[in-house]
Amino acid sequence: MRAPLAPPTTALVAEVVDLHVGFTRNGRQVEAVRGLDLQVRAGEVLGLVGESGSGKSVLSLALLGLLPEASQPRTRGVVRVAGIDMLTASPQVRRQVRRDTLGAVFQDPMTSLNPTMRIGRQVAEAAGSGAEALRLLRAVGIPDPERRLGSFPHELSGGLRQRVMIAMAVAGHPALVVADEPTTALDVTVQAQVLALVRRLRDDIGCSVLLITHDLGVAAQVADRVAVMYAGRLAEVGPTAAVLQAPSHPYTVGLMKSRLSLTTDRHRPVQALRGGAPDPADVPPGCGYAPRCPLAMDPCSQTVPDPLPVGTSAHLRACLAEPSRVQDLALTAAPVTAATAVPAQRVDAGWAARVGGIEKTFRVKAGRGRKATLSALRRVSLDVREGESVAIVGESGSGKSTLLRVLAGLEQHERGEVELGRGGRPQMVFQDAGASLTPWLTVGELLDERLRTEGLPRQERRTRALAALAKVGLPEAVYGARASELSGGQRQRVALARATVVPPEVLLCDEPTSALDVSLAATVLNLVQQLRRELGMAVVFVTHDLSVARIVADRIAVMYLGRIVELGDAEEVIRSPKHPYTKALLAAVPDFGVAPPALKGEPASPLSPPTGCAFHPRCPLAVPDCAQPSLDVGLERLRVGADLLLDADSRRVACIRPKEL
Amino acid sequence: MLILVAKRLTAVVLILLALTAVLFALEQTSTSDPIKTMLGPGASQALVAQKRAELGLDDPIAAQYARYVTDLVHGDLGTSYRTRRAVSADIATFLPATLELALFGLVTAVLLAVAFAVATTLRWPGAGAFRLLLMVGASAPAFLLAIGGIVVFYRELGWLPATGRTDFVDAPTGPTGLLTVDALVHGRPAVLGDALQHLLLPGLAIAVGPAVSIGRVLRSSLVTTLRTDYTRTARAKGLREVEVMRKHVLRNSIGPALSMTGLQVGLMFAGVLVVELIFAWPGLGQYTAQSIPVDDFPAIAGVMLLLGVAYVLINTVVDLLQAAADPRIEA
Numbered sequence A: 001m002r003a004p005l006a007p008p009t010t011a012l013v014a015e016v017v018d019l020h021v022g023f024t025r026n027g028r029q030v031e032a033v034r035g036l037d038l039q040v041r042a043g044e045v046l047g048l049v050g051e052s053g054s055g056k057s058v059l060s061l062a063l064l065g066l067l068p069e070a071s072q073p074r075t076r077g078v079v080r081v082a083g084i085d086m087l088t089a090s091p092q093v094r095r096q097v098r099r100d101t102l103g104a105v106f107q108d109p110m111t112s113l114n115p116t117m118r119i120g121r122q123v124a125e126a127a128g129s130g131a132e133a134l135r136l137l138r139a140v141g142i143p144d145p146e147r148r149l150g151s152f153p154h155e156l157s158g159g160l161r162q163r164v165m166i167a168m169a170v171a172g173h174p175a176l177v178v179a180d181e182p183t184t185a186l187d188v189t190v191q192a193q194v195l196a197l198v199r200r201l202r203d204d205i206g207c208s209v210l211l212i213t214h215d216l217g218v219a220a221q222v223a224d225r226v227a228v229m230y231a232g233r234l235a236e237v238g239p240t241a242a243v244l245q246a247p248s249h250p251y252t253v254g255l256m257k258s259r260l261s262l263t264t265d266r267h268r269p270v271q272a273l274r275g276g277a278p279d280p281a282d283v284p285p286g287c288g289y290a291p292r293c294p295l296a297m298d299p300c301s302q303t304v305p306d307p308l309p310v311g312t313s314a315h316l317r318a319c320l321a322e323p324s325r326v327q328d329l330a331l332t333a334a335p336v337t338a339a340t341a342v343p344a345q346r347v348d349a350g351w352a353a354r355v356g357g358i359e360k361t362f363r364v365k366a367g368r369g370r371k372a373t374l375s376a377l378r379r380v381s382l383d384v385r386e387g388e389s390v391a392i393v394g395e396s397g398s399g400k401s402t403l404l405r406v407l408a409g410l411e412q413h414e415r416g417e418v419e420l421g422r423g424g425r426p427q428m429v430f431q432d433a434g435a436s437l438t439p440w441l442t443v444g445e446l447l448d449e450r451l452r453t454e455g456l457p458r459q460e461r462r463t464r465a466l467a468a469l470a471k472v473g474l475p476e477a478v479y480g481a482r483a484s485e486l487s488g489g490q491r492q493r494v495a496l497a498r499a500t501v502v503p504p505e506v507l508l509c510d511e512p513t514s515a516l517d518v519s520l521a522a523t524v525l526n527l528v529q530q531l532r533r534e535l536g537m538a539v540v541f542v543t544h545d546l547s548v549a550r551i552v553a554d555r556i557a558v559m560y561l562g563r564i565v566e567l568g569d570a571e572e573v574i575r576s577p578k579h580p581y582t583k584a585l586l587a588a589v590p591d592f593g594v595a596p597p598a599l600k601g602e603p604a605s606p607l608s609p610p611t612g613c614a615f616h617p618r619c620p621l622a623v624p625d626c627a628q629p630s631l632d633v634g635l636e637r638l639r640v641g642a643d644l645l646l647d648a649d650s651r652r653v654a655c656i657r658p659k660e661l
Numbered sequence B: 001m002l003i004l005v006a007k008r009l010t011a012v013v014l015i016l017l018a019l020t021a022v023l024f025a026l027e028q029t030s031t032s033d034p035i036k037t038m039l040g041p042g043a044s045q046a047l048v049a050q051k052r053a054e055l056g057l058d059d060p061i062a063a064q065y066a067r068y069v070t071d072l073v074h075g076d077l078g079t080s081y082r083t084r085r086a087v088s089a090d091i092a093t094f095l096p097a098t099l100e101l102a103l104f105g106l107v108t109a110v111l112l113a114v115a116f117a118v119a120t121t122l123r124w125p126g127a128g129a130f131r132l133l134l135m136v137g138a139s140a141p142a143f144l145l146a147i148g149g150i151v152v153f154y155r156e157l158g159w160l161p162a163t164g165r166t167d168f169v170d171a172p173t174g175p176t177g178l179l180t181v182d183a184l185v186h187g188r189p190a191v192l193g194d195a196l197q198h199l200l201l202p203g204l205a206i207a208v209g210p211a212v213s214i215g216r217v218l219r220s221s222l223v224t225t226l227r228t229d230y231t232r233t234a235r236a237k238g239l240r241e242v243e244v245m246r247k248h249v250l251r252n253s254i255g256p257a258l259s260m261t262g263l264q265v266g267l268m269f270a271g272v273l274v275v276e277l278i279f280a281w282p283g284l285g286q287y288t289a290q291s292i293p294v295d296d297f298p299a300i301a302g303v304m305l306l307l308g309v310a311y312v313l314i315n316t317v318v319d320l321l322q323a324a325a326d327p328r329i330e331a
């Protein structure tokens, strides 16, 4: 273990001193970084946390000497890497530093690799030779690396692509690897694998890692120290344990509280940070966090707080409030109010929607001009009761969204039935609200479109539309705005208003929060809960995030490769998962504890699902029978012999070894 | 890739069939009477009837079309009313000059386009002036450029010749018919230089317009590619800027520019035909110009068919190049 609590005299691989970075965007001054001091010590993993727009990526580009020239950056201060100031050195010198000292991993492995160049050549460019490229691909755990050398990026899964990026980053033994949100675009089980890989490589190579993430839980798992950034400045920095156990800045406290975990109280509204993420084009004087800070005092709006030591010299905070007040803040929780608690589902309720034995395949291109059949749904059955909320969870490609689209009638299925209750067609809310709102229509026209199907007079339509906007917490002014003029969170609210302005019996949500920052995600989740309560709708909520599923749902259905493998009461499924896949999924959720054991293997491809139980290649309980081509594991009540197991009347699992579960 | 090639070739055949059908229909509905053109206005009724029967003009339309296509497949484009030679033989005579001019124009256009795009994207010194010059040139039609070029570089400055392909009476005429190539084959550098001088003005006249169109597309796709994440990755590896450009940026930017080149080739054909007239270039433009006033339908149709084939083939090649450049493109 390399000195996580090393004194400040330890050798530094990078040092940022009073860094300012500004851009000019549409004629407005954007202050992305405003006086930042930060050190990266030799051999450490430094986690850098903050909401989007807090300046994390700009800092990483400054370290790499790659600030976008087209945006005409204005810089001040020093960014020293290997003794070179990356702000003022000549392009040749900066390039040499990147070559010899730095490695980089970016967020989106899909777009960060050259789509027209073979993997082997891309890695060899950084590694110097084909042999070294092969060694690196093997070192980052790419199966069958000889064959992969000749692959193009689009032929690899997201997790493998990110491994390739990491292979390039650690080529040539860099002193510092800058990883900007390296796991944000990945599934949880893959995220766990990649984080484990980052840590292992650090131990093997001895490089430092600057791990940028918006998720405090991710930083908690691998970082030796954590730095929290807000509005282009440092809010807090210190050893991971110190920052997590005794957060000493109100923003850190806010981040921790708004973070959903598997133990978040389901009966309170999710705590959201007040207001929106910082706007670097409009930074207040004084403390940047003041507009959102529950502890803000008069001096906060004039004085810019500098990072000062709390207790140990290794833990710094930039806040004017007494540390004890921040600690009190950490201990208070939002009150439970009768109005916010979600009603327990009605047991006697009829069903609002049901699907039975749905099969859905797609014809897809399989390379070299061949077509292949992709099994998106393989005999899926699910009942949604009136007023009930069901969450569908699973990794990308497991068929969650397809199931939702079949329910919505947006997709033809080959076999099976879809039945809807009295309420008629369900309404749908998508992940990318921006893309689902017609750009040239105003919000008013969008809502009007829905209301006209009800045959209401014009004046009443307007009243109803305004009421719907009020219900989702949008001001009247939004009525005349177009989607492009709204922020991401506002668009998602508009999408919700459109879906509920004529209350449907079933509301379908496809990852409506996964493109949003923690604080925005929290408000949208609360909104969905509130609408559901007030309008008595059933909700089917697709998410890859188990903590979200647990908050929003009465029941959880876990999908793997086009099948539901476990179905049961939300709290129960999370508390005592039965199916091996559910267990793996839960274990991979990052939290403030130790690093999770990574599930072996990549999610299999729906183009050729493994025979028998499709999970068998990754299942720790698998026996030879599990791979039998003739095996057809259905969703069954859990029973051992003739006895039903605990909570078995609601729990169903697809596994042939129920005794071992 | 093989499947892609097969698919594209099938498409080519279908397009060409459609083209022949159009040409055939045009011929049928044409107001001019080929027999009169052939025999002259004073021919007797009997002679006309005999000639009609001889040429099969009294057969059913379908049979006539079938014969037309069969002849085409065998390389028989009919007989020119004007020269009384096989149209295919006429074309063989005039094609090399046109081909040489068109190829020279195309290569020049592409070179200018790449220089224009790279220079302006990377803000090379002098890029602004170069860009202005090209834009002014491209705003004028090819024939105006040609005339302007003649006025300035031939009449006023006397730097370049204004007519024909060569000043050498003993210039080689084989084996390819492309004067520059034949000069090389026969080891006559003086003829080569002279031929290039003759090509310069007409070639530039047809190249400037397409160069700007292609260059603009290439430029915007370069700008887009330079902003991509993978370009940033390439830089983060510490590659030199030339390597970044050559290995990552250019390759990923040529797709749209290739499509544009394919489109511009069609426009260039039109430019070539007009410019040939101005420069007294002994090519298909001249041949067509002489055929039109006398309603020499087989000759005109032959040239049109040839240009159609060339256009379709070039665009097929463009498609295949794109597929080769981008592994994500599937059949």
Ligand SMILES: Nc1ncnc2c1ncn2[C@@H]1O[C@H](COP(=O)(O)OP(=O)(O)O)[C@@H](O)[C@H]1O
Pocket: A023, A024, A025, A030, A031, A032, A050, A051, A052, A053, A054, A055, A056, A057, A058, A059, A068, A071, A279, A280, A281
């Ligand atoms: N090239 C650029 N031109 C103008 N503004 C930029 C540019 N890059 C980043 N910004 C702005 O700087 C601020 C900080 O951005 P960023 O570092 O990407 O935040 P984070 O990575 O923490 O989400 C944002 O408001 C962003 O829009």
Ligand code: SF4
Pocket: A249, A250, A251, A287, A288, A289, A290, A291, A293, A294, A295, A296, A297, A300, A305, A318, A319, A320, A321
């Ligand atoms: S300085 Fe004031 S506004 Fe800023 S975080 Fe501390 S208490 Fe809040």
Ligand code: SF4
Pocket: A579, A580, A581, A613, A614, A615, A616, A617, A619, A620, A621, A622, A623, A626, A633, A654, A655, A656, A657
């Ligand atoms: S059926 Fe076999 S492979 Fe599938 S989950 Fe059960 S034990 Fe694992």
Ligand SMILES: [Mg+2]
Pocket: A052, A056, A057, A180, A181
């Ligand atoms: Mg970022």
